[in-house]
Amino acid sequence: MLRDSLPEIVTGSVPGAKAKALLDRRDEAVPKGLCGSNYPICMARGEGAMLEDVDGNRFLDWIGGVGVLNIGYSRPEVVEAVKVQAEKYFHGIFNVYVHEGYVKLAEMFNETVPCKGKKMKTYFANSGAEADENAIKIAKAYTGRDNIICFSGAFHGRTNLTMALTAKKAYALGMGPFPSGIYRAEYPYLYRAPKGYSEEEAIQYYIDKLLKLFDEAAPASDVAAIIIEPLQGEGGFIPAPIEFVKKLRKICDDNGIMLIADEVQCGNCRTGKYFTSEYWKEAGAAPDIIATAKSMGAGVPISAISAREEVMDAAPAGTIGGTYCGNPLACAAAIKTMEIMKEEDYCAKSLHIGSVVRKAFxxxxxxxxIIGDVRGIGGMLGVEFVKDKESKEPNPEFVSKLVQTALQKGLLLENAGSCGNVIRFLAPLCMTEEQMETGLKIFEESILSNL
Structure with missing residues (x-):
């Protein structure tokens, strides 16, 4: 079975003839902005952590649909759940008529999310960007305030609002103007903190820079929310230190500001907890609102926004929801995915994979x-490549070559970080031991090939 197989390039190199023909058709039919050349992969099928292309080449996928496939490709029970729902009805707009899948999934989320408060409520959208945008809507409705603070290195999406929140403007080139009232603080990137600082000093340095925004940009009394990724994705797989989060929670509490955890990429068992902000809650710093997406539907588009009852109920009727939000097929996939992740303890799988892979890294x-830093939480890890350890100068050129070398050996990798010099590890958490060891071997061989 494909799900138990190992990487194999049967065409000698990638792309093969069938893939090349399909890529040529793509270039004729699809906008250039979607036609990159770094990944000449044309999917035929996927199972578990493995992908097979149209030429029969098999790849171990350490990208996981960029965090979408924590449960893996084509989990049979999820496929069956979608089939069963499809035989009943495909669509029903929840704002007009209720379907049980939406309500059941909301109940499951309300029992699981580690938000601040006692009674939770949840509603659904279609993508991570929509989840973040809706989380901000909720924060503004509850606080009656206009301004939002985000962070350097952040990625929150490609809608107009979330492009403004996203730090790297290559994702927003020529797309302005953007909404006003968005202010950016410096994310606690400890590897690149001022030289000579201890961790404690570095955390206070980043907190002081955040507090300056209240004096120089946006008074705290005008700030509705601070939105932060518990573990930055596109920014370079950088965990927010717990001591920083605790200080951030106090700042929010002291000033009536909502703390939003963007768990679009790091949620759904990726870091060893169902949500990464469970670590926050254990430290007494639970977020007010959680936005998540990606792996919650095993590849079917769906996202979620959760918070305590009084926060959620502040949104006036008509301001939230949408035609496809909480689509019945997507809810069926998400329900079955959550059931499997809990029954089979995917959090433990994440911790095991993360432990083995981190030791190897x-x-x-x-x-x-050439490797400057290894970091992450559970099964979400980043490897930062530099010119040398002393200067810490980013080395995106090496990472680009590494990605291409590994691809030709059957291992799919993707970069991250503001400079593109970080390799992200997002392998499906159903990856077998043999696949994991094979992937690590290919990864190191690919490093050696480019030294």
């Missing part, structure tokens, strides 16, 4: 001067 860091 740390050993590589000791051996190769």
């Amino acid at each position: 740390e050993k590589m860091k000791e051996k190769y001067d």
Whole structure:
């Protein structure tokens, strides 16, 4: 079975003839902005952590649909749940008539999310960007305020509002003007904190820079929310230190500001908890609102916004919801995905995979001067490549070559970070032990090939 197989390039190199023909058709039919050349992969099928292309080449996928496939490709029970729902009805707009799948999924989320408060409520949208945008709507409705604080390195989406929130403006080139009232603080990137600072000093440095915004840009009394990724994705797989989060929680409490955890990429068992902000809650710093998407539907588009009852009920009728939000097929997929993740303890799978892979990455860091940092939480890890450990100068050129070398060996990798010098590890959490060891071997071989 494909789900138990290992990487194999049967065409000698990628792309093969069938893939090349389909890529040529793509270039004729699809806008250039979607026609990159870094990944000449044309999917035929996927199972578990493995993908097979139209030429029969098999790849171990460490990208996971960029965090969408925590449960893996084509989980049979999820496929069956969607089929059963499809035989009943495809669509029903929840604002007009209720379907049980939506209500059941909301109940499941309300029992699971680690938001601040006692009684939770949840509603659904279609994408991570929509989840973030709706989380901000809720914060503004509850506080009656206009301004939002986000962070350097952030990625929150490609809608007009979320492009404004996203730090890297390559994702927003030529798309302005953007909404006003958005202010950016510096994310606590400890690897690149001022030289000589201890971790404690660095955290206070980043907190002081945030507090300056209240004096120089947006008074705290005008700020509706601070939105932050518990573990930055596109920004370079950088965890927000718990001590920083605790201070951030106090700032929000002292000033009536909503704390939004963007768990679009890091949620749904990716980091060893169902939501990464469970670690926050354990430290007494639970977020007010959680936005998530990606892996919650096993590949079917759906996202969620959760918060305590009084926060959620502040949104006036008509301001939230949408035609496809909480689509019955997507809800069926998400219900079955959550059931499987809990029954099979995907959090434990994440911790196991993360432990094995992190140890391997740390050993590589000791051996190769080109690896500057290894970081992450559970099964969401980043490896930062530099010119040398002393200067810490980013090395995106090496990462680009590494991605291409690994691809030709059957391992799919993707970069991250403001400079594109971080390799992200987002393998499906159903990856077998043999696949994991094979992937690590290919990864190190690919490093050596480019030194």
